[in-house]
Amino acid sequence: MSDSNTEWMVAEVCRLYDAxxxxxxxxxxxxxxxxxxxxxxxxxTTDTYVVDDxxxxxxxxxxxxxxxxxxxxxxxxxxxxxxxxxxEWYHDLLGKPGETNTI
Ligand SMILES: [Zn+2]
Numbered sequence: 001m002s003d004s005n006t007e008w009m010v011a012e013v014c015r016l017y018d019a020x021x022x023x024x025x026x027x028x029x030x031x032x033x034x035x036x037x038x039x040x041x042x043x044x045t046t047d048t049y050v051v052d053d054x055x056x057x058x059x060x061x062x063x064x065x066x067x068x069x070x071x072x073x074x075x076x077x078x079x080x081x082x083x084x085x086x087x088e089w090y091h092d093l094l095g096k097p098g099e100t101n102t103i
Contacts, residue, residue, distance in 0.1 A: 013076055021069075021072065024070075027070075028076040028082050033082065033083050035085045036089060037090070042070040042074060050090070053071070053074070056070045
């Protein structure tokens with residue numbers, strides 16, 4: 001599913017966001033935006049973050065109020081149709097229930 005619209009959008013994301021755009025596009029194209037049953041996550045270079053259209057759990061977004069590349073990756077993957085869908089619960093992967101939770 002690659003038409004001129006999505007190519008144009010990818011080019012725009014790269015142009016507008018520079019390094020962030022490159023990261024976002026490569027994550028979106030490499031299956032690193034994953035939709036679980038409960039959350040959507042972006043697999044970053046050092047960690048995995050829960051994202052949606054306007055929210056992200058990374059430090060840039062929550063502490064510094066910056067639009068981070070994870071949200072951009074999510075939007076790009078959505079537009080390109082490259083979100084990987086997994087029929088699993090993300091919170092099941094986070095840790096075993098009953099143990100101390102730091103969230
Ligand atoms: Zn983020």
